[in-house]
Amino acid sequence: MGSSAYGRVAVWDVVGPSRPSRLPGVGMAGFRDGGAAKVGQRVIPHPSVMLAVDFGAGTPVVTDARGRQQRGSVVAGLGMGSGGSAWVRGENVACLQVRLSPLLARSLLGVTPAELDGVVALDDVWGPETSRIRERLSETTSWQQRFALLESLLERRYQARASADAEVAWAWRRIVAAGGTGRVEGLAAEVGWSRKRLWSRFGEQIGLPPKRAARLVRFDRAVHRLVAGDGPARVAAEGGYTDQSHLHRDVVAFAGVTPTAAAGEAWLAVDDVAWPERLG
Template sequence: MELRNLRGLTGVGIVPYDVTGSAPGEHLGLPGTSATLVVDLADGLVLSSGDSPVTTTFRCCIAGIHLRPVTIHHNGVQRGVQLDLSPEAVRALLGMPAGELAGQMVELSQIDTAFARRLHERLAQTPAGERGAVCAAMLAETVSEDTPRSDALSVWEVIARRRGDVTVSELVESSGWSARHLTAMFNAEFGIGPKQAARLTRFETARARLESGRRAVDVAASCGYADQAHMSREFTELTGYSPRALLKRRAEEFA
């Protein structure tokens, strides 16, 4: 992932992709703390949620923070650009809190028709090797410089710095807010509560450490899980896979 700083805005990951000739298959879209914007330049982005057999096809899909996996179905041709957007980036680019998108997958055109059309048309006309840079330039032109900063963002940043290894009680104490006010602010801005945000952040941290080759028992301890079994239960609840099975599936998907 290529992380970008766009006119002072951090938390934007840009991943161009262009795959042809592979066998049809599925990818697992994992829960996480970012919203995801995918500009599909092939035959449409085909998604299903959970165990549902129902699929929906998108051209420019924006998905909010979610707590359950999404399945991406492909016919062997995958071409487009994926953007991972922090909650701050969602506000600056779309003028809305990330909470309004939580748990949803919608066409970007339903939020900003003109921007969705410009983004798709420009990227479709751009050679594959230049799409990342062109996408970054377009986002920089779109970012609002006077977007108000949410009060909840400072607490979100504490969770990120602690890599999810923090309790709601600690967040209440550091913020000076009541637990009720903190939860209300979080749900309004991010669509999830502080406990869920910490849970997702810790999961992302643990997954990255496992993928780097660290031992599961060491990852569980360093991420603040009670033990390895606790970490395994969390992975299964969030993805449907144990840590070992998830790593195996992802390795096969991107082989």
């Protein structure tokens, strides 16, 4: 965005950074609950690794699809792993949320996406560094300074670690560019690897098998069209689904609600404000 963008969306006050991140594949947004987050809100899976660093007076509680709870700062795998949507609740919650391309997860987090099946406490990933960054964020009064602080931390971590294999990165970007609708069976031959090798490396470095990753990307495009007002029949016909029932099954599998209900989900309503750019 050209300037700080504040918006009252759903139950959150949302702010975006004044400029894109210097790290390609990284997006950030600030969230402060508007008084209704204590009743709980569904977190819809997204084709990114999600990092949330809380620094407010209240402590968020996140429950993943398997019923496991984490309090405070968390990190969640691509599409929140194999389980689907999660729930967040709390009062007086303030946090910086980061969406990472899975290609950067190993570099920035120090763990592979395959180690993030569901929602994990950030303390378990970053250790004592989590408490230090939370304290510094709470002492900072400007959202833009908070964005700059966290971006500097991510840049230092990025320089210290290797990223994904070039062949895996190419396959992931092909899936994203095709909106999840392309055939994934031929990807291995195109990079000169065996299918077994690509599927193994892709699963480790991206966090999902290629077919499920493609389903997640296709779901993300479809559910945002539903939010924008397109009908399920049209979304299914133009989004790579065999029919409307196919769309229905995928939306229920990832979001836990029907396509009609997903169109009204508050979590999705913030995307145009919080995440103006897609990650690759």
